[in-house]
Amino acid sequence: MIEIQSVTKNFRQKTVLHRLSARFEPGHVSMIIGSSGSGKSVLMKILVGLFAPDDGHVFYGSNDFFNLDIEAKTEIRKQIGMLFQNSALFDSLNVAQNVLFPLQMFSNHTARQQLERVNHCLERVGLAGTNHLHTSQLSGGMRKRVGIARAIALEPRYLFCDEPNSGLDPLTSIKIDELIREITLESGITTVVNSHDMNSVMEIGDHICFLFQGRMLWTGSKSNIMETDCQELNDFVFATSFLKQIRGRSKGLAG
Amino acid sequence: MIFFYHLGRYLLLLRRLFKKPENRLLYGQELIRQMYSIGVGSIGIVTIIAVFSGAVTTVQTAYQLISGWISKSVIGAIVSDSSLLELGPTITSLVLAGKIGSSIASEIGTMRVTEQIDALEIMGINAPGYLIGPKILAALLTIPLLIVLSISLCTAGGMVVGELTGIVPYTQFVEGARSTFQTYNLIFSMTKAITFSFLISSISAYQGYYVEGGSLEVGKASTMAVVFSSVAILVADYVLAQLLL
Numbered sequence: 001m002i003e004i005q006s007v008t009k010n011f012r013q014k015t016v017l018h019r020l021s022a023r024f025e026p027g028h029v030s031m032i033i034g035s036s037g038s039g040k041s042v043l044m045k046i047l048v049g050l051f052a053p054d055d056g057h058v059f060y061g062s063n064d065f066f067n068l069d070i071e072a073k074t075e076i077r078k079q080i081g082m083l084f085q086n087s088a089l090f091d092s093l094n095v096a097q098n099v100l101f102p103l104q105m106f107s108n109h110t111a112r113q114q115l116e117r118v119n120h121c122l123e124r125v126g127l128a129g130t131n132h133l134h135t136s137q138l139s140g141g142m143r144k145r146v147g148i149a150r151a152i153a154l155e156p157r158y159l160f161c162d163e164p165n166s167g168l169d170p171l172t173s174i175k176i177d178e179l180i181r182e183i184t185l186e187s188g189i190t191t192v193v194n195s196h197d198m199n200s201v202m203e204i205g206d207h208i209c210f211l212f213q214g215r216m217l218w219t220g221s222k223s224n225i226m227e228t229d230c231q232e233l234n235d236f237v238f239a240t241s242f243l244k245q246i247r248g249r250s251k252g253l254a255g
Numbered sequence: 256m257i258f259f260y261h262l263g264r265y266l267l268l269l270r271r272l273f274k275k276p277e278n279r280l281l282y283g284q285e286l287i288r289q290m291y292s293i294g295v296g297s298i299g300i301v302t303i304i305a306v307f308s309g310a311v312t313t314v315q316t317a318y319q320l321i322s323g324w325i326s327k328s329v330i331g332a333i334v335s336d337s338s339l340l341e342l343g344p345t346i347t348s349l350v351l352a353g354k355i356g357s358s359i360a361s362e363i364g365t366m367r368v369t370e371q372i373d374a375l376e377i378m379g380i381n382a383p384g385y386l387i388g389p390k391i392l393a394a395l396l397t398i399p400l401l402i403v404l405s406i407s408l409c410t411a412g413g414m415v416v417g418e419l420t421g422i423v424p425y426t427q428f429v430e431g432a433r434s435t436f437q438t439y440n441l442i443f444s445m446t447k448a449i450t451f452s453f454l455i456s457s458i459s460a461y462q463g464y465y466v467e468g469g470s471l472e473v474g475k476a477s478t479m480a481v482v483f484s485s486v487a488i489l490v491a492d493y494v495l496a497q498l499l500l
Contacts, residue, residue, distance in 0.1 A: 048377050070274075077379030088370040102378050105278045160377075 001026055002047065002158060002190055007056035009042055016042050018215045019056065026157075027188045029181055029204045031195055034211035035236055041162065043211065044194045048082060048160055049073065060158070078106055081151030083180075085163040087143040089135045089150070095122070096131035099149045106154060121149040125179060141172035145179070152183060159184065161193040165200050177203045198237055201225075210236065265461045271383040272391070286389040293355050293390070293456075294397030298404070304350050305405040308342045309334060309412030317422040327423040331431030334413035336440065343406030344444050345492050348451035351398060352484035356459035359390055360480035363463030364473035372464070387460040394456035399448040406444065443499050450495065454487045 002024040009017040017039045024030040032040050045051040047058060049065060058065045060076050068076070089098050096118050103114045122128055125145040130138075138146065144164060151159060161180055165173035181204040184191040195201060201208060202222050210218040212232045220228070225237065276282040316333045363386055366372050375382040410432065417423035423431075459480035466476045 045373075050373055050376060074379040077377060080377055080379075082374065082377045084370045084374060086369060088374040090371055090374075091365075091369075104281055105378065105380060 001059075001061060002192070003059040004043075004047070005057045005059070007043070007046060007053045007058065009039075009046060009051065010054050016214045017046070017053070020211075020214075020216045021056075022209050022216060022219060024190050024192050025207065026190045027185065028206040029184050029191045029193060030207040030209065031193050031201050031205035032209050032211060033196060033198075033201055033205075033236070035196060037213075038211040039214040040194045040196075040211055044160060044162055044192070047192060048080060049077065078154060079157040081154065081156035081159045083144065083147045083151050083159070083161040083164055085166050087147040089138075089143060089146055091135055093135070094131070095127065095133045095135070095138070095146050098135065098146055099153050102150065102153050117153060118149075121153050122146075124152070124183075125149045126175075140167050141169075141176065144168065144172075144176050148176075148179060148183070152187075155187070157189055159189050159191040161191070161195075163195055163197075164193060165195065165197045170199070173197065173200065174203065180204060196236075212236075261461075264465070265457070268383055268387070268461055268464060269457060271381065272388045274381045274384050276384060276388075277380055282385065282389060285385065286392055289389045289393035290397050292358070293393050294401065297351060297354060297397075297401055300350060300354060301347055301401050301405050302408055304347060305338075305343070305408035306412035308346060309338060309409035309414075310416040312337055312342065312409075313413035313417045313422060314420070317417075326427070326431070328427040328431030328434065330417060330423045331414070331428035332435040333431075334417075334428070335410045335432035336435055338406050338409035338413070339436075339440050339444050342409050344402050344447040344451060345488065347402050347405040348398070348448070348455065348488050349485055351401070351451075352455045352459075352488060353481050355394065355398075356455050356480040356484040357477040359456060359459040360463035361473055361477040363387070363460055364466035364476045365470075367464065367466045368469055368473060383460075383464065387457075387464065390460055391453065391456040394452040395449060398452035398455070399445055402444070402448040443495070446499065447492065447495055450491050451488050454491060455484045458484045458487055 003022070005021050007017055007020045008015065020043065022030075032043060034040050042051060046053050049058075052066050057067075060079075063072065063076060065073065065076060090101065093101065096115075099118045099121050100114060103109070103117055107114060107117075109117070118131070119128070122130060125148050127142060127145050127149065130142070130146075135143065135146070159180070164176050164180060168176065177200050180191060180193065183189070193200070193204070202225075205222045208218075208220060208222060208225060209216055210230070210233045218228060218230045218233045225233070228234065312334045313330060316330050317327075320327075320329060363372075366386065372382045372386070375385060414425060414428045414432075417428050418425045462476045462480040462483065463473075466472050
């Protein structure tokens with residue numbers, strides 16, 4: 001479980017996050033949604049420890065992350081897997097070496113066991129047999145999959161995904177979403193996804209947090225997101241005229 | 256004021272290098288990779304620069320020694336001492352600042368803008384220790400060797416050109432070189448080599464590590480790495496000469 005309490009972040013006198021509080025449960029996919037500039041990425045960077053909040057707390061279980069010493073932080077970081085928006089694969093390594101890297105760095109397993117784990121992770125994301133491909137030979141969807149394989153290599157307790165569908169076609173997006181959901185459920189990990197893709201939200205979001213101008217205006221499940229009175233959230237969800245029409249019709253039918 | 260900001264941030268970055276490696280084997284592999292890249296990868300350019308510097312120094316020294324009263328062996332003394340004191344360490348380091356400095360800054364800078372450094376940090380890896388530490392250590396181990404090579408080739412280049420053009424016979428060149436050789440000059444030269452190696456690698460790494468933006472900023476960082484490394488080499492060259500000679 002991850003919990004944030006009254007997290008505030010300022011950049012040069014400008015407050016980009018205003019006293020945010022939320023709780024992300026294990027075995028659930030929690031989505032942080034909001035338009036560009038709403039503070040999603042800053043919140044994600046605070047959650048993974050890249051930025052320190054100016055005020056407030058981030059708890060991993062019972063551990064207040066930013067009040068831990070470096071060794072304790074490192075121990076928690078070993079339990080974190082992250083899929084980056086652009087995958088952030090290491091250019092100088094091939095597919096297998098990318099997945100192997102965290103294992104080599106931290107696990108005490110033999111080389112053979114590590115290789116078995118690499119093959120298992122690649123198989124899990126549907127990339128069996130691609131071990132020797134260089135990262136420049138991969139499509140966008142494959143890069144995301146390798147990113148997921150690397151993120152789950154150390155069997156993390158927490159998985160963070162930053163815009164996992166950006167730059168992908170709808171079909172590949174759905175496959176990546178399904179993969180994130182399956183991994184979350186089968187391992188019971190705490191997954192937090194940062195996205196502005198409403199398809200993705202409706203597909204895999206168990207718990208949704210809506211950010212608007214650095215404030216958390218709404219939290220809830222995907223089942224009640226359609227019925228909210230939060231104007232900013234409605235504007236975000238039904239951004240296109242097509243979706244507005246659909247909503248108007250469904251309200252008309254309900255009426 | 257901005258100078259002190261960068262100096263402070265540079266020192267804080269260096270402090271982060273002195274943490275226990277997460278995995279010595281991987282750090283060792285990275286060190287060997289960097290030693291190959293920095294050391295072996297620079298032999299060609301160092302060879303060309305050194306041989307021609309020595310050759311030109313011989314020709315120009317002979318041109319300035321117009322008096323018949325001065326022994327031609329003086330040319331050997333001047334070329335060998337110049338190679339040892341200045342041409343070898345300083346000119347080679349300035350060239351390496353261009354080659355290695357830009358490479359280090361652009362490599363680390365690209366990793367920064369493509370979030371690869373964030374990926375390392377989230378994994379719990381000390382990114383400066385893993386990315387910068389091996390580069391600085393590789394530079395400290397290989398650049399002094401390159402400079403020894405440069406000094407040797409610079410002197411040899413001057414000697415061969417002197418012989419081939421008839422400016423100074425081989426025997427007189429060697430006689431002059433031997434007559435002025437002092438072990439202290441070699442120590443001074445190696446002190447410069449180690450200092451310049453550290454400056455090139457650490458300043459370039461600093462420029463790359465704190466890149467913000469995209470490919471344009473990586474290019475700028477690469478340029479800044481070369482400029483600041485070169486200026487630092489020249490300033491350090493003067494300071495060391497003032498202190499040690």
